[in-house]
Amino acid sequence: MSSLSLKDKIDLAKLPKHIAVIMDGNGRWAKKQGKLRVFGHKNGVLAVREITEAAAELGVKYLTLYAFSKENWNRPKYEVDALMSLLVSTIGKEVTTLQKNNIRLKAIGDIASLPLKNQRELEKAITLTKNNSRMTLVLALSYGSRWEILQAAKSMAHKYKEGLISDDDFVESRFEAELNTTGFPEPELMIRTSGEKRISNFLLWQLAYAELYFTEKLWPDMRKEDLFEAILDYQRRERRFGKTSEQLQNN
Numbered sequence: 640m641s642s643l644s645l646k647d648k649i650d651l652a653k654l655p656k657h658i659a660v661i662m663d664g665n666g667r668w669a670k671k672q673g674k675l676r677v678f679g680h681k682n683g684v685l686a687v688r689e690i691t692e693a694a695a696e697l698g699v700k701y702l703t704l705y706a707f708s709k710e711n712w713n714r715p716k717y718e719v720d721a722l723m724s725l726l727v728s729t730i731g732k733e734v735t736t737l738q739k740n741n742i743r744l745k746a747i748g749d750i751a752s753l754p755l756k757n758q759r760e761l762e763k764a765i766t767l768t769k770n771n772s773r774m775t776l777v778l779a780l781s782y783g784s785r786w787e788i789l790q791a792a793k794s795m796a797h798k799y800k801e802g803l804i805s806d807d808d809f810v811e812s813r814f815e816a817e818l819n820t821t822g823f824p825e826p827e828l829m830i831r832t833s834g835e836k837r838i839s840n841f842l843l844w845q846l847a848y849a850e851l852y853f854t855e856k857l858w859p860d861m862r863k864e865d866l867f868e869a870i871l872d873y874q875r876r877e878r879r880f881g882k883t884s885e886q887l888q889n890n
């Protein structure tokens with residue numbers, strides 16, 4: 640089946656506004672070819688480009704990619720260093736493409752824990768692209784959802800103590816304003832590659848009602864058609880948000 644026909648089947652009126660992706664399987668992809676894990680990460684960049692382009696072409700408004708988790712710091716030093724420099728060089732190289740395609744870059748996670756060089760490169764790209772409006776590409780870097788939720792709770796506690804907020808402010812919408820993702824819509828679709836069926840501390844609050852899609856494909860093998868397939872699968876599902884099927888049909 641050609642990519643065109645898959646893409647044509649997508650109902651643009653029912654496109655998810657926000658897609659979140661756990662890019663998994665780079666290490667296994669490399670190992671299968673007798674190469675070092677870092678080779679997999681390098682080839683993962685092509686998939687990042689493909690999926691970003693495909694999402695923008697369709698009209699998806701937000702794409703969040705889990706590029707580095709808080710737990711990833713525990714990997715061997717050479718892999719962490721290689722990933723960090725790959726991130727810096729990729730962001731540096733891709734910023735003109737982001738500009739050309741009117742894509743805004745954002746980051747979530749413990750950005751202050753990244754090497755300074757990364758922070759600067761990231762900040763530069765974020766500032767340069769801040770007025771772009773076609774799609775927002777969110778990189779989750781040194782991100783962990785429990786960390787994010789705790790940060791939000793601490794911030795609320797601090798503001799409460801200072802008298803800046805009251806009991807009435809302890810509602811979902813006010814709490815969300817303290818999360819890293821404030822201002823972004825909730826992801827309707829979460830994709831994880833490489834056959835693992837876990838959330839791995841990714842957007843735990845934000846994924847509460849998301850449809851989860853798992854594919855056996857390893858991240859470096861992901862191409863535009865694979866995103867189209869995931870979206871088609873999402874569009875075949877019925878999202879009930881706790882209601883019954885009948886209630887939805889009557890609406």
Ligand code: FPP
Binds near residue numbers: 680681704708711833
């Ligand atoms: C998971 O595969 C992948 C990562 C931890 C890193 C993802 C990073 C990239 C694709 C590099 C570029 C990204 C951007 C946004 C510029 P794994 O190493 O856990 O694979 P495994 O499960 O097979 O070991």
